[in-house]
Amino acid sequence: MERIWLKHYPPRVSAEVDPSRYASLVGMLEESFARYRERTAFICMGKGLTYGETDEMSRALGAWLQSRDLAIGARVAIMMPNVLQYPVATCAVLRAGFTVVNTNPLYTAHELEAQLADAGAEAIIVLENFAHVLQRAIGKTSIKHVVVASMGDLLGTIKGTIVNLAVRWVRKMVPAYSLPGATPFNAALAAGKSMTLTKPQLGSDDLAFLQYTGGTTGIPKGAMLLHRNVVANMLQIDNWLQPVLENEPRVDRLTVMAALPLYHIFALTACFLLGVRTGGQSILIPNPRDIPSLINELAKYKVNHFPAVNTLYNALLNHPDFGKIDWSMLKCAVGGGMPVQKAVADRWFTATGAPLWEGYGLSETSPVLTCSSPLDLAWDGTIGLPLPSTDISIRDDDSNAVPLGQPGEICARGPQVMAGYWKRPDETANVMTPDGFFLTGDIGIMDETGRARIVDRKKDMITVSGFKVYPNEVEAVVSSHPGVGECGVIGIPDPRSGEAVKLFVVKNDPNLTEADLIAYCQTRLTPYKVPRLVEFRSELPQTNVGKILRRQLREESRTIDTRAA
Known part of the structure; x- marks a missing residue:
């Protein structure tokens, strides 16, 4: 396949990496x-x-x-x-x-x-x-x-x-x-x-990690990450970061803020292992939910590498002491684990002067597949370009590549892709194509530069009267409202349209009403995408890394409906 993204690689980033440099x-x-x-x-x-x-x-x-x-x-x-x-x-x-x-x-x-x-x-x-x-x-x-x-x-x-x-x-x-x-x-x-x-x-084919998936879409399975898978991703990420690290002021070694839990694949790779690979120092945070303590730690060090999730960036920005942190040496803030929202990315750039990049990957891919270009100065709504030695193909349900600009399932091939699921050959067969691509379960669109944009998870899609509604799109609109702290969107059964859009919101503004939000959405979304129901909560269920658990919101809604019946 043609790697159209290579034409848009920044200087000093290689098209390929060689994991065989290390036996393990x-x-x-x-x-x-x-x-x-x-x-x-x-x-x-x-x-x-x-x-x-x-x-x-x-x-x-x-x-x-x-x-x-x-x-x-x-x-x-x-x-x-x-x-x-x-x-x-x-x-x-x-x-x-x-x-x-x-x-x-x-x-x-x-x-x-x-x-x-x-x-x-x-x-x-x-x-x-x-x-x-x-x-x-x-x-x-x-x-x-x-x-x-x-x-x-x-x-x-x-x-x-x-x-x-x-x-x-x-x-x-x-x-x-x-x-x-x-x-x-x-x-x-x-x-x-x-x-x-x-x-x-x-050897390179020996098993290094059994990395269990988060279980947001089903029973957790152990992704078998071989030594060569993890080595490859280290070399890919290291190579990807070189251009920005060489810019002034130069960074001779990384100071990594490891706020996300290291047992999660994103922090394991992007914080712990990358830090060791580059001779950096990692600041370990036992409890990232304690925002005041996290801010105190951030204020002690001139951090230049800060991988996190959208909800953590948002929580920091909303804290009154955020201004105490010196971001003058920040080289890369990378959002992963969940989509970065424009409202958060814009505020982050204004507050720190550094762009908020977006990376994409899964436990099954060690995890990084794509990332914003290290020379991008602003968030562009995409998950960036495929890393060196990585192929990304957007395919339909019959595994045929779709034209550029059309939605399809994001499929990935590269040395960082797992060997399979532990003791589950049937599940492995379900996610691997005959030509060696891993089916991510995410719906995306690729543009003429090779950048991809996530539309949504296949299983999170909502069908309203035959029209597809992607929760990410609705959440991005709602999160741009200044009165909204956090939000989550799910589909609920509806006798007329099959499904309807339900919105869960944590308020920033105590005076915010359901009517306010629906009116706000009506000016920014096609009518069938506008939430039919709004539920305000003091908090939303999240994974250990801050990803909103739509599955749990769906289960809770079903329980309430059953009791009502």
Whole structure:
């Protein structure tokens, strides 16, 4: 296929990358450990770890894990927020020759049990705040080894003790639990220091991560990300950023604000792994929902790389202390995980002087497929250009390419695309075409430059009297109203039109009314796209990275309708 987007690549961005430069992701990590040994790699709660310390700690923990008689490729779950133990544990698991199973620490026992059982995980490293959930789930899993970390483990003796006391007894954030035989994180580290890490013979086709999808469209499935998939995406993103990093003022190393949870694929790649790849320092934020604390951290560092989601950018912009942050060194703010809204992008540029880019990808693609050009000065409503070595094709339901400017399913092919879904060959077959393209489930339109614009998720489309309504379009209009903080749109059954548009809104302006919003939409949307119903709420259900959960809104609406009947 013709890669029409290559004509619009910025200078110094290559058409291709070569993942075979590294036999595995471990080789890339260890290269950075050696090259940047004295540099700070991670900072959390004011405490930093150098690359050298991360090397030594992950080597020790990896050796300890190997002493548990786990076979090469064994799945090891990591269940913790953005604390220093997370990168140490992830590097340890990979260096020991095992597979990381990233696990949401906010899971219920039922969700945790399902994921651990599906992955066949034999070991887990968990923050004690969530150990009580593991206690309820562990009985029906294959977990044999448990490592329990405490918030203050790597913060130093005095500070760590104070933090642990505050977390356990003042804030009461550690519910009682019982996990007989569990090993404290620091004890595993100490024991591992006297052991030797045996370097496994890892290859590019070995499994690095089982990255479970968010479950917003169905039962979570484990995307099998091989070492070469993740290496490829690191090289692609690194190459993509070079032009902007070389502009004045030059940035010799990245300072990354890792506010999104690292167990999520976007932050795992765009924050943690990219930071290590480039010798940067990542500021780890355990709780991004605490906006005042996040602003305090942003004010301490001249951040130049800030991946986040639209809702987080919006929350920051709406906070009265946002002006305290120095954005003079900001090089790239990249929105992912959900569509960036024009109202937010415009406000961001006005407030910071830096454009808000948009990136696009999925857990199944390691994750980045496309991104705004690094030289774009304004948000343009697209998801940008395909990254090096990436093919994007817009296709109809029969897998035929559609003409430019016509909507179709976004299909992707490249070295970052997963090997398939764990233990689900049927599901893998459903999303892969004979010519090697992954069916994303997103509807998009490509223009003559190769830039694509997301129309919506296939499963989120609303059909009103035969006309297709894309929730993203309606949400973009509603979010531009100054009285709206957040919004979500779903389709609900309607006896006359099949479906009708329902709008959920969190107000910025307490005086905002349903009539105000409908009138606003009527001047900006075709009549069949205008919401029929408006429901005001104090908050909307969101994923751990801030994506509005339309599925939950639909389920809640169905429950109300059933009760009413």
